Amino acid sequence: MTHILVIAEHAGGKLNPATAKCVTCASQISDATVDVAVFAAQADALAAEAAQIAGVNRVLKIEDAANAEPLAALLAPQVVSLAQKYSHVFGPSTTFGKDLMPRVAALLGVGQLSDIMAVEASHRFRRPIYAGNAIITVEAPADRKVVATVRTASFQAAGGAGSAPIEAVDVTAELPSHTRFISRSAAATGRPDLQTAARVVSGGRALGSAENFKVIYSLADKLGAPVGASRAAVDAGYAANDLQVGQTGKIISPELYIAVGISGAIQHLTGIKDARTIVAINKDAEAPIFEVADIGLVGDLFAILPELEKALG
Amino acid sequence: MSKILVGLKRVVDYNVRVRVKPDGSGVVTEGVKMSINPFDEIALEEALRIKEKGGASEVIVASIGPAETQQQLRTGLAMGADRAILVQSEQALEPLSAARVFLKLIEKESPQIVLLGKQGIDDDNNQTGQMLAALWNRPQATFASKIELDGTLARVTREVDAGLETIEVDLPAVLTTDLRLNEPRYVKLPEIMKAKKKPLETLALGDLGVDVAAQFKTLNYAPPPSRQKGIMVKDVPELLATLKQKGLVQ
Ligand SMILES: Cc1cc2nc3c(=O)[nH]c(=O)nc-3n(C[C@H](O)[C@H](O)[C@H](O)COP(=O)(O)OP(=O)(O)OC[C@H]3O[C@@H](n4cnc5c(N)ncnc54)[C@H](O)[C@@H]3O)c2cc1C
Numbered sequence: 001m002t003h004i005l006v007i008a009e010h011a012g013g014k015l016n017p018a019t020a021k022c023v024t025c026a027s028q029i030s031d032a033t034v035d036v037a038v039f040a041a042q043a044d045a046l047a048a049e050a051a052q053i054a055g056v057n058r059v060l061k062i063e064d065a066a067n068a069e070p071l072a073a074l075l076a077p078q079v080v081s082l083a084q085k086y087s088h089v090f091g092p093s094t095t096f097g098k099d100l101m102p103r104v105a106a107l108l109g110v111g112q113l114s115d116i117m118a119v120e121a122s123h124r125f126r127r128p129i130y131a132g133n134a135i136i137t138v139e140a141p142a143d144r145k146v147v148a149t150v151r152t153a154s155f156q157a158a159g160g161a162g163s164a165p166i167e168a169v170d171v172t173a174e175l176p177s178h179t180r181f182i183s184r185s186a187a188a189t190g191r192p193d194l195q196t197a198a199r200v201v202s203g204g205r206a207l208g209s210a211e212n213f214k215v216i217y218s219l220a221d222k223l224g225a226p227v228g229a230s231r232a233a234v235d236a237g238y239a240a241n242d243l244q245v246g247q248t249g250k251i252i253s254p255e256l257y258i259a260v261g262i263s264g265a266i267q268h269l270t271g272i273k274d275a276r277t278i279v280a281i282n283k284d285a286e287a288p289i290f291e292v293a294d295i296g297l298v299g300d301l302f303a304i305l306p307e308l309e310k311a312l313g
Numbered sequence: 314m315s316k317i318l319v320g321l322k323r324v325v326d327y328n329v330r331v332r333v334k335p336d337g338s339g340v341v342t343e344g345v346k347m348s349i350n351p352f353d354e355i356a357l358e359e360a361l362r363i364k365e366k367g368g369a370s371e372v373i374v375a376s377i378g379p380a381e382t383q384q385q386l387r388t389g390l391a392m393g394a395d396r397a398i399l400v401q402s403e404q405a406l407e408p409l410s411a412a413r414v415f416l417k418l419i420e421k422e423s424p425q426i427v428l429l430g431k432q433g434i435d436d437d438n439n440q441t442g443q444m445l446a447a448l449w450n451r452p453q454a455t456f457a458s459k460i461e462l463d464g465t466l467a468r469v470t471r472e473v474d475a476g477l478e479t480i481e482v483d484l485p486a487v488l489t490t491d492l493r494l495n496e497p498r499y500v501k502l503p504e505i506m507k508a509k510k511k512p513l514e515t516l517a518l519g520d521l522g523v524d525v526a527a528q529f530k531t532l533n534y535a536p537p538p539s540r541q542k543g544i545m546v547k548d549v550p551e552l553l554a555t556l557k558q559k560g561l562v563q
Binding site: 011071072073095102104110124128129131133135136137138139140182195199223231234235250255266294295298 | 533
């Protein structure tokens with residue numbers, strides 16, 4: 001039997017959809033039981049939400065004032081104390097999971113697998129390297145725990161029909177005081193989440209200024225889509241850092257991705273490979289983005305976008 | 314005064330489009346341009362700035378890699394690092410092994426800050442800094458886009474999915490860098506000449522007495538699934554018609 005522990009990610013009293021995607025990944029291992037651990041200051045509502053994820057066997061609730069903020073240095077020893085009973089410990093390949101899981105693995109004395117994109121067997125997985133230019137099949141040792149992050153764009157969120165039992169758990173772990181949360185400045189956009197949205201409109205360096213970048217927002221509003229950006233646009237201050245799409249930004253998988261004035265550097269493309277349909281608008285017919293685009297339109301974005309917006313009604 | 318230890322990994326240059334070998338045994342690295350991992354270059358730049366502002370007395374660059382890694386370390390010295398350590402290894406190490414090696418270097422050098430790139434752009438693992446912090450039993454502040462030192466602590470702004478988060482860690486600590494922390498300086502020719510005289514110490518991996526056995530087996534390398542060739546449309550009406558036909562807009 002394979003016993004898998006999934007570490008829930010949450011913010012503002014809500015589970016991150018990445019959690020249900022990790023459950024999907026874990027459930028693809030045959031004969032696996034999947035438990036979800038919720039670390040929080042107040043975990044009741046979150047645990048109830050996790051209990052509804054289809055395929056979850058049990059929800060562990062670890063309530064502690066120290067868990068109010070997701071600090072890896074504090075969470076890792078707690079995860080380790082729970083991990084003893086499990087063969088696998090999974091977290092999402094988000095900044096939360098990437099921060100936490102390697103610390104957990106090292107405390108357990110095992111390596112970690114990053115960005116699982118496919119499950120082949122209980123100890124055999126596929127993952128991308130070199131910004132997605134190669135996919136490797138990796139075998140983890142059968143006699144050790146598997147600690148991994150799950151590439152959330154590769155898995156659909158498990159449904160919400162479950163009713164798993166919830167258990168409050170006390171963990172025995174010494175929590176360090178050397179790491180303290182100060183603040184978080186989330187750009188509250190009020191827009192759909194980039195990582196779960198069905199449509200995304202992204203702008204690149206070509207926009208030229210934060211002011212001009214508004215045409216991207218304007219088209220996105222028409223489509224009910226969140227906005228993404230290339231690194232160049234973020235570096236130049238046209239868009240906030242959490243909008244960056246790519247190898248070092250967000251990996252997304254919308255139905256429709258519209259790239260406007262983005263050249264299509266490999267680091268950007270790795271973030272959009274899972275998009276169903278990619279539309280590229282670029283004035284340079286030779287831009288590499290057209291090699292991956294399903295629909296390409298060569299022209300000046302400043303002429304095309306207003307026309308497109310108008311045509312959308 | 315305090316030291317900063319910076320990790321520099323030798324990786325395929327970020328401009329190279331990496332290809333998988335036809336027999337699936339690896340990726341083509343022969344004759345390919347190698348560089349300092351971009352995130353590590355940012356880590357070194359940050360260390361140099363800290364030193365220039367009086368926040369450290371010495372910047373040490375360290376790498377684990379084959380003899381040719383001296384090139385990247387020399388570049389690091391030319392950027393301004395004071396000395397370099399090469400842990401020579403023909404075998405590529407997994408992050409946990411790399412972290413164990415760095416822990417040895419920490420024991421040897423007692424740095425106040427260890428600055429690493431958040432990920433190597435070869436394996437894209439994003440693990441070594443976190444693992445090192447765990448083994449060292451010290452704080453980690455990953456994905457840093459701003460670092461402020463204040464006596465015995467560091468306030469670090471981190472790039473997280475939701476935006477920016479600021480945490481405070483007691484030193485010594487491991488910090489890993491994100492792209493927007495700084496823009497690394499260009500190396501000037503006289504610096505390259507000067508760097509040739511700076512100390513570069515070579516240690517044999519085998520002499521360090523760390524367990525570097527690989528845990529994972531890579532069974533196969535494959536190219537990513539290719540996307541179907543798309544179509545070009547001539548204008549907005551045709552674009553819209555195509556999107557409607559695919560049911561992507563009403
Ligand atoms: C380690 C590392 C990690 C990276 N991670 C990421 C990442 O996560 N995400 C990311 O995006 N990048 C990343 N990059 C950067 C990446 O290499 C590119 O530099 C970046 O994606 C370029 O952004 P861009 O396409 O907006 O700009 P450019 O490459 O400058 O492209 C601008 C495009 O706009 C077009 N254009 C100009 N004017 C107009 C107009 N009026 N109308 C229409 N088109 C126009 C041009 O033809 C051009 O193709 C990373 C780089 C490194 C080294």
